[in-house]
Amino acid sequence: MIHYLRIWLAGARYSVVRSMMFRGxxxxxxxxxxFWMFVNIVAIAVIYQHTDSIAGxxxxxxxxxxxxxxLVQRMLMGFFWSNLFELGRNIRSGYFDFFLAQPGHxxxxxxxxxxxxxxxxxxxVALAIVIYAARELxxxxxxxxxxxxxxxxxxxxxxxxxMLLIVVSISFWTIGSQGMExxxxxxxxxxxxxxEAFSGVASVIFVWILPAVVISNAPARALIxxxxxxxxxxxxxxxxxxxFIAITVFNRGLRRYNSASS
Amino acid sequence: xxxxxAKYRHxxxxxxxxxxxxxxxxxxxxxxxxxHIAFVxxxxxxxxxxxxxxxxxxxxxxxxxxxxxxxxQFFIGAFNEDYQISEExxxxxxxxxxxxxxxxxxxxxTIFISARLVSGLLALVPIILVLPLLGEHLTxxxxxxxxxxxxxAILMSALIQFSIAYIFGxxxxxxxxxxxxxxxxxxxxxVLGGQIFPLDLLPESIxxxxxxxxxxxxxxxxxxxxxxxxxxxxxxxxxFIQAFWVIVLLGIGQLLxxxxxxxxxxxxx
Numbered sequence: 001m002i003h004y005l006r007i008w009l010a011g012a013r014y015s016v017v018r019s020m021m022f023r024g025x026x027x028x029x030x031x032x033x034x035f036w037m038f039v040n041i042v043a044i045a046v047i048y049q050h051t052d053s054i055a056g057x058x059x060x061x062x063x064x065x066x067x068x069x070x071l072v073q074r075m076l077m078g079f080f081w082s083n084l085f086e087l088g089r090n091i092r093s094g095y096f097d098f099f100l101a102q103p104g105h106x107x108x109x110x111x112x113x114x115x116x117x118x119x120x121x122x123x124x125v126a127l128a129i130v131i132y133a134a135r136e137l138x139x140x141x142x143x144x145x146x147x148x149x150x151x152x153x154x155x156x157x158x159x160x161x162x163m164l165l166i167v168v169s170i171s172f173w174t175i176g177s178q179g180m181e182x183x184x185x186x187x188x189x190x191x192x193x194x195x196e197a198f199s200g201v202a203s204v205i206f207v208w209i210l211p212a213v214v215i216s217n218a219p220a221r222a223l224i225x226x227x228x229x230x231x232x233x234x235x236x237x238x239x240x241x242x243x244f245i246a247i248t249v250f251n252r253g254l255r256r257y258n259s260a261s262s
Numbered sequence: 263x264x265x266x267x268a269k270y271r272h273x274x275x276x277x278x279x280x281x282x283x284x285x286x287x288x289x290x291x292x293x294x295x296x297x298h299i300a301f302v303x304x305x306x307x308x309x310x311x312x313x314x315x316x317x318x319x320x321x322x323x324x325x326x327x328x329x330x331x332x333x334x335q336f337f338i339g340a341f342n343e344d345y346q347i348s349e350e351x352x353x354x355x356x357x358x359x360x361x362x363x364x365x366x367x368x369x370x371x372t373i374f375i376s377a378r379l380v381s382g383l384l385a386l387v388p389i390i391l392v393l394p395l396l397g398e399h400l401t402x403x404x405x406x407x408x409x410x411x412x413x414x415a416i417l418m419s420a421l422i423q424f425s426i427a428y429i430f431g432x433x434x435x436x437x438x439x440x441x442x443x444x445x446x447x448x449x450x451x452x453v454l455g456g457q458i459f460p461l462d463l464l465p466e467s468i469x470x471x472x473x474x475x476x477x478x479x480x481x482x483x484x485x486x487x488x489x490x491x492x493x494x495x496x497x498x499x500x501x502f503i504q505a506f507w508v509i510v511l512l513g514i515g516q517l518l519x520x521x522x523x524x525x526x527x528x529x530x531x
Contacts, residue, residue: 025442028443028446032442032445035449035450036449038449039453043453046463047309047459047463049463050309050316050463051313053311054305054308054309054311055311182291182294183294183297186301187297189298189301190301190304193301193304196308197305197308198304202300
């Protein structure tokens with residue numbers, strides 16, 4: 001365990017040094033992310049000029065949901081995104097060999113090589129949005145619901161990571177899965193919508209089969225209306241199942257990997 | 263003149279062939295766009311709950327707007343033209359054009375047209391497949407002037423889309439990496455171009471300001487004409503402002519090309 005922590009710290013240190021070397025880049029990318037977050041807030045502001053509720057959610061409840069969705073997404077971006085994104089390419093190019101020779105489980109090594117400092121900084125912006133929305137709503141969450149919020153956000157992060165890992169692992173079987181990663185953003189859009197807006201087939205797909213909606217709704221609900229046992233069991237179960245599937249798919253792919261020529 | 267046409271006709275054919283190679287990429291992209299339409303559908307249906315109109319338009323009118331936007335995107339939107347141009351400059355591939363009687367802008371624009379022809383037609387396939395589901399929500403106005411004004415608006419939108427991508431590509435002469443510029447401008451475009459919400463839902467004064475910016479004419483303008491979101495007077499006025507932006511953007515592109523070439527050292531040539 002300490003061994004892995006030290007490997008992770010070494011990677012983190014390297015990433016920080018690298019960001020500081022390319023300061024202009026770091027600032028520019030931080031701004032880009034900040035701007036995209038702003039775009040989503042503008043969208044909510046404009047829609048609520050014309051309506052009082054979206055599927056029963058008030059303006060600030062929606063903002064809290066959006067902030068939570070951003071929080072999970074920024075954490076995914078900060079810790080895992082570029083690592084997993086490169087995994088697909090590395091499998092195709094054969095550069096993945098390099099990770100097999102490293103002192104740790106290949107999945108750990110490929111997932112944690114780098115961190116993105118700009119995304120990690122924007123985690124604080126997302127948190128600020130959540131806190132602002134909670135204040136506007138006059139929420140006074142108990143320690144229990146705060147703990148549930150934190151736990152569910154972590155679950156959301158693991159769920160997002162698992163889904164992304166499964167998509168990227170397809171590269172072990174096919175060469176042509178480029179562009180599939182873009183599907184993540186399409187799916188992540190749904191995590192900005194309230195659970196109550198889904199009905200029928202859409203509910204089956206986006207809530208039950210692909211837990212995109214649960215990622216943000218479970219924590220936001222916990223903060224707004226408090227701790228609830230059913231949803232806790234549901235999100236913990238879903239997280240365990242998805243992580244298990246993702247690790248299995250990755251390991252199967254790993255067994256199939258036989259490097260690339262030249 | 264005929265010679266000129268023949269020259270770029272070959273470019274067009276080559277562009278057509280090289281883009282058909284990427285047919286699966288376009289098809290996957292189009293499929294993802296349909297998932298995005300599902301998002302739009304769920305969001306706006308929830309927002310319309312308890313009221314028949316938002317900003318004076320019905321739910322079906324708003325959905326028609328977003329679906330039209332999607333189709334237009336595949337026919338006139340710039341995809342990765344900026345990166346392609348940037349690559350050609352960085353790798354020194356543009357050197358060959360400096361020695362031949364080929365205008366680089368016209369060359370790239372011809373390839374852009376052939377690429378959009380392929381991606382546009384491919385995007386129609388999944389849309390036609392789900393038409394039984396979407397069909398009942400599609401509602402277009404039937405005034406004939408909308409087609410008459412809409413067509414030139416679409417063509418000029420294509421020119422604006424491409425010119426902006428071309429300008430970003432030109433930045434490669436000065437900057438090593440243009441990706442962050444492109445993504446930053448994509449964020450601005452997605453709001454002020456009307457891809458997140460129809461611009462007419464903005465407060466009146468901000469909507470008026472947006473009409474003087476080039477983004478308005480990238481996507482929103484032709485889509486709003488065709489789906490009945492703006493009236494005749496506003497459409498005619500828009501055509502003039504749009505033409506103004508086409509000229510300005512073409513000029514900037516040309517200026518950057520000339521200035522850039524002075525800095526260009528023909529690496530790898």
